[in-house]
Amino acid sequence: MRKNNRNRFLLILGALSGSILLSLFWAGLCVAGTIFFYKDEHGNMHFTDTPTSAKFRPFISFRSGMSSADRASITRYVERYGAQYGIDPNLILAVIEVESGFNHQAISRAGAQGLMQIMPATQQDLGLVSPFDPQENIEAGIRYLKMLMERFPDITLALAAYNAGPANVERYNGIPPFRETQDYVRKVLSNYDRRKSARN
Incomplete structure (x- = not known):
């Protein structure tokens, strides 16, 4: 029973993570920028559009005419x-x-x-x-x-x-x-x- 609960929890967590990433993706279509990430010592993924340290790495970038860097x-x-x-x-x-x-x-x-x-x-x-x-x-x-x-x-x-x-x-x-x-x-x-x- 505990194993089934754990699997259900992991499935829900995975779905939520996917939803968050999808939201970030659609938000990125509206404004230019980059989503950055890093994986901590516990295996947890952290995402942000304003990294505060060098441990963050680019995850996905978005372009729009609003933030042209030509x-x-x-x-x-x-x-x-x-x-x-x-x-x-x-x-x-x-x-x-x-x-x-x-x-x-x-x-x-x-x-x-x-x-x-x-x-x-x-x-x-x-x-x-x-x-x-x-x-x-x-x-x-x-x-x-x-x-x-x-x-x-x-x-x-x-x-x-x-x-x-x-x-x-x-x-x-x-x-x-x-x-x-x-x-x-x-x-x-x-x-x-x-x-x-x-x-x-």
């Missing part, structure tokens, strides 16, 4: 918010290229998300609700970069702070001795110079 749209957002916050669009595009390769669904190993790879904790500070929405991510990323540039007038330090955090820049009184951060600053500046030269 280069033309990205450039328009960059130019709009670059003008609003007084930052050269060429610099912003250089950051996006190095951060995410223009992939609006990118997630780093550390959990940074979206085009400008913003960490969840920083998202909360910036009031960023939809990190995988290109427009929202770009606006928040540019706003954060502007804050860092005001804090560190030297562009190399502002970029280092964007990558390694402002506390590390202050701790080492310069670019932190991290290979990743040093390579990051070099790549962004190189891309920045290339973009400026191409515009001239």
Whole structure:
């Protein structure tokens, strides 16, 4: 009797899981985005559209005209918010290229998300609700970069702070001795110079 009850419970659980996934699928048809998942140590599956750590992996992605991430749209957002916050669009595009390769669904190993790879904790500070929405991510990323540039007038330090955090820049009184951060600053500046030269 107990075995039959257990089997019945598993069947109900499976049906409910299927219904949840179907709901997520139909919701995804209405708005663009990605459903992420991870399997915990107990074998339980967890699904979300706003992952909070790098353990989440893409499960299924949806596209719609509402959240287009084509280069033309990205450039328009960059130019709009670059003008609003007084930052050269060429610099912003250089950051996006190095951060995410223009992939609006990118997630780093550390959990940074979206085009400008913003960490969840920083998202909360910036009031960023939809990190995988290109427009929202770009606006928040540019706003954060502007804050860092005001804090560190030297562009190399502002970029280092964007990558390694402002506390590390202050701790080492310069670019932190991290290979990743040093390579990051070099790549962004190189891309920045290339973009400026191409515009001239």
